[in-house]
Amino acid sequence: MSVSIFDSFLTTPDMIAVFDDAAIVQAMLRFEQALAEAQARQGMLPAQSARAIAGVCNAQLYDIPAIVSAGRRAGSLAIPLVRELTRTVALYDAEAAARVHWGSTSQDVIDTAMVLATRDALQLLDDGLHDLTGHLLQLADRHVATPVLARTLMQPAQVSSFGFKVAGWLAPLVRARARLRECAARALQLQLGGAVGTLSVMGEHGTAVAALVAADLGLKVADAAWHTQRDEWVRLGLEVAVLTGSLGKIATDISLMAQGEIAELAEPSGNGRGGSSAMPHKRNPVSAMIALAAATRTPQHAAALLASMGQQHERGLGNWQAELAEWPTLFLSAHGAVQALNDAFAGLHVDPARMLRNIDALQGLVFAEAASASLAASIGRPAAHSLLEAMSAEALASGRNLAEVLADAVRADEQLRKQVDPDALASLFDPAAAALPAQRLAQHQLQSLREQIAALNSTPFHHRTSA
Structure with missing residues (x-):
């Protein structure tokens, strides 16, 4: 996909590549290959025809910008892609060309391609959360007894422990990682229903073909086509939005604690990181800035997913297309925030002495x-x-x-x-003694979180979402 210079500033090259035009087209061609091969196994077309189709399911063979442009006129990216695929297959096997995309529909190929891309996107998020939760767990363990001011309504409240605060950052991320996996297990499913979801063209072979295609692509077999039943899919997108909100909360706290008047935390510096074009003394929290920007943008995209759910009859007009356009942005923002905070916590400077001075400054x-x-x-x-x-x-x-x-x-x-x-x-009036209740709670919570993280780390994400 094409992103603006400011979008790319707030995300990562890896996530851009997942939803790049070439990646989506390749995923669409992967669906067409799997469909032809499954139909050949069911005797619906000769094996030679399936090989002819599979042999040209390579995005590098096609003029992708031209296909995208033609898709705008046709109303679907799949229409010009299938046309070009058919034309290319016909160069080698005219009979096979007549069987390209047989029994499928445009939404089948596009939705399945988005599922395949989303699986890769979720893998990136899971990997990033693996690292981020590891950083936070170590930080919480190291500072479980470090006294720090707890603040309510933006004002000093009581003495807590910094480890307790970090545990509060960590817990939602562990829950998000688990829930993304749970939602993915339901939402990452094959879309294959034909024109109106009934697989009518494939007749008695339809169910078996769907099972073979799903197995080939490593996806769940759907109970039925979900062309306009978007609940599980949207729920997955909303979990990504909730994750980004949790990352924004962490970024908010970092930015407040890094203010010069507070100075309890500081992001890594050096090599031009966090500098100012006008003020040499500044040490700007740029990781927090990226995560905050992501969290600020996300609610609008999440709302658009919900707004798109009222799709008409058996194929949506405008709302499905809106959903497709909004979907990648959720992942671009989330991964940008995850990786920005990984950068911050990999070298975060914690100043326990300043934390004590801030407590002492409040005159008890x-x-x-x-x-x-x-x-x-x-x-x-x-x-x-x-x-x-x-x-x-x-x-x-x-x-x-x-x-x-x-x-x-x-x-x-x-x-x-x-x-x-x-x-x-x-x-x-002893800060260390005042921090003890928070310390005890943090130690208990961290033990539970440590066990949950270990369980998540022991089961790779991709394994959980494969058939």
Whole structure:
């Protein structure tokens, strides 16, 4: 396929190649070859005719731009392709030329070609997620006890652990990888129904031919033609969209944590990466930028898939064609985002010291809830809450740390001195101790994710989607 310079900036050469014009035409010819060979095995045409057809099912033999141009006039790419295939076969075997595309229809060849291309696209995504989940698992393990500010509504909230945050990035990607495989197992199926889905031209041989073609192409045999029943197909596309949204969430967090005023993370630099044409000091998070751009574009393409589902009768007019045009863009964006984040996490700089400084800069206020909960056991919840409200206000007004202000308040109050252990109170303001609940949860979650990743890695994607 032809992509603009800005599209190519946001994706990868590998994914562009999957949906390239030549790749789609070759996949269409692969369908025609498999159809002829299956029909020969069923005695519907001579083996010599099948060999003649198969011998010229090579995209390099054809003027692809001319076929694409003719397809626009014909209303289907398959019509000029089949015409050129028939003409080429006739140069060698006139009888075989009469049997090209026999019993099939344009949507059969185009849909099956898109299924074959999509299988390759999903393999790229699966490989990319294999690497990305591996990077994130290592990062989470390494920083499972590293204190970091958790932020809600864009404001500092409490102390968490960076490993816990990374586990939150990792889990949706593991789920996405599994669900893409599940959806692929249902959606990557042969399309072969003939003119209206009934295989009428092939008669009693139709079902057997379909089974042989599916086996040859490594696809599932569909229960029936799905020319206008697009539910499983669209569901697969929507899973790709959800994956891209999850990648966008990770990119959002990276970009916020990489801001100069925060500086807890930094993407790899060097060799011109992330530079500015005007400001030499800048270290721009370009991987996050690519993933965010992908996530921004994706909802519109996903919505177009849903909008295209109301296809008329046994062949859609306009909506099927719209779906075909939208489909590759979902994969181009998703793979661009996956690979961009792989680049980021392969050399991500994590600054635990800066994370601690950011916690310390908040004057202990992020520990207020923990202190209130602890004091509630001694003086009751309402009194504890009121005390921490007053002490927090004083800390802000005086510029002192809440731990010091609260310790002074305890020492000044005889009743509090009797009820509150000053050492236990001081320990509540220790970032490492505050991160322990997140650390424990992260360790439990990471063990489960590690097992899920191992199970996915032990079963290659292509094996799961082959017949």
